[in-house]
Amino acid sequence: MLVRFWGTRGSIPVAMTSAEVKRKLVTALVAAAGRGLDTPGKARAFVEEELAFSVSHTFGGNSSCVQIETGGPDYVLCDLGSGARVLGNNVLATGGPNGHRFHVLMSHLHWDHIMGFPFFMPAYLPGNHVRIYGCHDGIEEAFRRQNAPPSFPVDFSRMDARIEFIRLEPERDYDIAGLRVRAKRQHHGGDSYGYRIERAGKVVVYSTDSEHKQDDPKEVEAFVEFFREADLVIFDAQYSLADAISVKEDWGHSSNVVGVEMCQLARARRLCLYHHEPIFDDERIAALLAETRRLEEITRGDHRVEIHAAYDGLEITL
């Protein structure tokens, strides 16, 4: 199983500013001074091996979209944020215009999680098939509404792919594209749903837009069970813990601290920080990753949790 991230930013897509690009260039050029990087190969090796990630790369700015690659012919996605636009274009470029089937697990229907669909080109092409799954009422209405005036110029009816909406019930196992899938209701405005996805002994949990209030031990235990021994937990870490339980209480998001603790309790193998705060630049997310790794290290018992920070383009093989 391979997990590929197409959109990792929370709440709204963002783009790097000119000032940020300039800062990266200045940092890289100063670091490269006197290094004799006079060929593309030497320069590439320097960039890949010696510069910090936050200098040589970007975490990216597309909103939520994650692909679970199973080796089968179908595409399995979580959410259709703006990252879905990039994925759709990639599918058409590499696989041709038709004959594709997509299975999409929707966490919820907030704008940043559905906004990629009007720009998801495979949906406009006949011969493709999009199956959109979720636990909310009104999924179809939410998708049709964003493709209607005054929000968008091209009506949903112009999408010529076969598009289906499939209602799931939480706490039930489903077989979707050869994966065992179970949804769990989460604290978020209007509710959101996490997904535990299993195949051939590998487990990935997609749990975004989920506030953990920690005021009910039974609820904590239920999430620990949901995360139990997962190979990868994709976790909403948009806020600091202090913000999440004070000024941003009930805003529906969680923190890196809670992510580490829950993965430790669940003995999960990897934690991936996800749904990054849109005001954070690359240096800030890199610092968050370093702090989270340090937190895991100083609080570790007999189980190590590998910490990642999601970025647009990240691939994790389970």
Added chain:
Amino acid sequence: MDMELASRRFADTVVLFPEGRIDHATAEQFKAALAPHLDTCAAGRDRVVIDMTGVEYISSVGLRVLMLASKQSKAQGCTLAVCGLQPVVREIFAISRFDLVLQVFPTLHETLAALSAEALAAFGAA
């Protein structure tokens, strides 16, 4: 593990001394032990200081108890401060950003010096 919460009064300031780990297993005990001290804390009267010298670990649930205590103390117009963080706990405060939302001092002496001259004098005389 039980949560120990000894207390000492220095003039207008009550100092609490939790011990051990404040985590999923002990946070409710910590909250219950803290409650009577917070209930009597009010503007212009008592101050509450939590001396964490004996705390080796605090989880998010324990930090939540501190946040609730801070909210209650603000609502009552009283002062709540924390001091004596061990290195690991200090790092947890920094990573969770609790060092930005609570009054945190290095030592009890420095806390009392900042909060109450009467309490500092009583502490010095003790």
